[in-house]
């Protein structure tokens with residue numbers, strides 16, 4: 001039930017529904033319960049037809065860089 | 077694929093595996109980690125993670141599939157409701173084949189003429205209710221804190237639109253009280269919990285404070301291989317250092333405070349109640365029922381449901397599997413009688429059920 005792939009918002013209509021693009025697949029999600037204000041271009045995690053979380057892109061990138069560094073600097 | 081491929085990078089997975097090995101050596105005793113969430117069980121199976129881990133690290137699956145923990149009685153009530161006159165019974169697809177006490181399921185009731193419809197999102201019920209004003213649309217309200225806000229939002233939307241032929245049969249459950257019950261279960265001895273990613277998106281990290289307080293590790297983890305490997309490593313580090321806390325591995329999906337807006341919506345419409353979990357039994361304050369102000373959206377207030385004699389299915393070990401005490405191979409029906417094509421218990425029905433995942437990947 002819970003695998004929600006991140007999707008990019010491509011449009012938002014007046015009823016507070018957004019079209020999102022999940023690597024090529026388009027879906028419609030309701031924005032009524034998303035945790036932060038979103039605009040076109042933002043990435044959101046969705047669940048059962050509702051966007052639930054706006055991804056903080058800077059944070060996501062920082063995390064990947066951190067993991068890479070952690071592993072690069074290790075001598076096995 | 078942004079935010080997906082990076083978290084499946086084999087080099088990162090291998091790097092994390094090396095780190096896991098080191099921590100496991102340092103701990104140098106058997107460690108049991110429970111993944112609570114059915115989506116974790118599925119991802120761990122799909123990516124073959126259980127087999128990669130060092131010998132002393134054991135992963136057990138918990139009660140994280142909402143369909144699986146729904147009691148036989150609640151399934152029986154759903155079957156009863158679906159068969160009443162002028163009812164359109166809407167449900168998420170994975171509930172369709174779950175057997176009730178008599179072996180019947182919503183699918184069988186539908187074949188016999190009941191108007192049972194699969195929805196992918198609760199708000200599809202709004203259109204249904206408007207298209208069929210003579211009928212009552214009942215939504216099977218199932219799921220943990222990730223799903224409940226979507227149903228709460230639909231209820232709120234119906235209230236604003238003045239829609240009155242819609243109600244929810246709420247069997248919603250909340251996760252932290254179940255973890256609490258597992259920590260206190262003398263039959264279990266868990267060293268750390270992989271906490272669910274998207275439930276935590278909603279409830280935030282503070283909701284798990286009782287885990288470190290009980291001397292267990294807790295890491296909120298995402299669903300990709302890199303996420304899960306890092307989550308396991310973070311748990312092992314807590315155990316190795318004997319410093320327990322609620323850590324967030326899945327920081328791109330979870331804020332410490334959670335989704336405040338969604339949680340407020342849940343609390344406006346629902347309140348907690350002691351409810352029955354399949355396999356675990358009644359857990360205090362672990363279910364959600366309607367508040368009085370929203371009683372007109374409560375199926376169980378609108379419709380009198382007669383008393384029913386419900387019974388768990390004979391021979392099915394789902395109860396022990398949901399508590400992490402047994403693995404599917406220890407159920408004598410597994411793969412022989414019970415298969416995804418012919419499921420005996422709910423753990424084999426849902427794609428996130430432990431038995432169905434083991435059937436596919438082990």
Ligand code: SF4
Pocket residue numbers: 391392393394397404407408409410411414415419420421422423424425431
């Ligand atoms: S294999 Fe089937 S019968 Fe056995 S515990 Fe799992 S669902 Fe129940």
